[in-house]
Amino acid sequence: MFVISKTHVGMVRTVNEDALLATGPKLFAIADGMGGYAAGETASSEALKVLQQEAANFENLEADALxxxxxxAVRQANAHIHHLAQTEEKYHDMGTTLVAVYLPGDGRAYIANVGDSRLYSWHQGELRQITVDHSYVAELVAQGEITPQEAFQHPQKNIILRAVGAEAGLEVDVFAMELAEASKLLLCSDGLSDMVQxxxxxxxxxxxxxxxxxEMLLEAALDNGGRDNISLILIDLTSTEEED
Incomplete structure (x- = not known):
């Protein structure tokens, strides 16, 4: 397995509020923070810190238990960030998206998602979005009110409906997918998916x-405007390029 990660502040923002967990060998995640001064980057980094700590509990678990x-683990991150937001004024209203994938080596990927950071799978030229965006425009698409192309250009596409830390309770989407038909996995913040179709x-x-x-995905997001922080983790499951 070969893994490469990239993050960039973009062409507009002055602070990078994205955080990445790409150390592996099993857990990979991206969080895209939001909030006032320093709050967004605190939310994203704290979410991944809790997730990494909780990952010790994943060992020897299988299927539904995993x-x-x-x-x-994501709900623990939510409780931690919500507590910070409630007790420290400078962190008021902070929150973060989170997409995480855990690869225990059983031929499956276990995925958690909150917000509009995404996980894609790619195999033999076919790209599939595995996660579902928790966003205003995704709801419009699901209801048939706009097309995916219209969603890509929608002025309110950055409005998300769920965020880690925003409320005391949190609904977490969890998926398990077979890896037999996945050559690569791509995790990204909306700084990539909003800029590159x-x-x-x-x-x-x-x-x-x-x-x-x-490199080219990052450059494409920058070339197309780079209006947000851009982060990606690209996982090559085939081991045909380099080992890392």
Missing amino acids: SAALAQ DEQIAAILQGNSTKQAA
């Missing part, structure tokens, strides 16, 4: 090595 433990992401993954693809 999914439940992953969801509980799925068709372009697929084309970049199709025509380039994993390392080149990661």
